[in-house]
Amino acid sequence: MSITPDQIDLPAVCAELQAEFTRYEAALMANDVQALNDFFWCDPRVTRYGIADKQLGHEALVRYRAQVPAPDFTRALHRVRLHSFGPDLAVAQCEFTRSDTPLHGFQTQTWARLPEGWKIVAAHVSMVPPFPDP
Template structure:
């Protein structure tokens, strides 16, 4: 299946997912658990790989979020890139710098439009020394 130029980076989809991404970030930093957990697909096929953790399925994701305290650090986001592929799929990629670490973070999220709205169906977070050697 190939996408036409009109299907890639639709402005309406980019606007919607960008708003969701920033709302997710605000919920993450505030540890707003109902909002944060609600952004994830409520399905056992949900996958999230963290810096030192892994959740397979929505139940594991929710349990993990309940075990994590409110961040005691700040995050500066850099190089946010959001691309859409058709009306119902988008990918968000961002780099971040945490106030409590010299490492550079990388976060990717795959968003899908579900009947209940945009949801993260997969996510990955990593941190590495920066600049790389």
């Protein structure tokens, strides 16, 4: 079964994703470790690639989060893009700037609606020197 064009960017699904994405960002900046752990799929197959780290599996994520200090910077999001593909799969992408570095950040999250609710099943964060938009 394939996704048809009318199943892409369903308004109700995008609204749900927006709420989850906003809650995730608040938990990230508050260093709410339990909430951050809970946003991710509790499964050995979950993957998070960070700026200078990687976690393969939920247990690795929990260990990582336990060691991360609370942020001492602010973060501004830019070009947030939220797209759903059917009722149970979505992708969130954004660019960001932080107050503590001139680098430019990128974040991608793949979200899936599972029996326990919306969960991040894969995530990638990177930071690079600023470059002009094409």
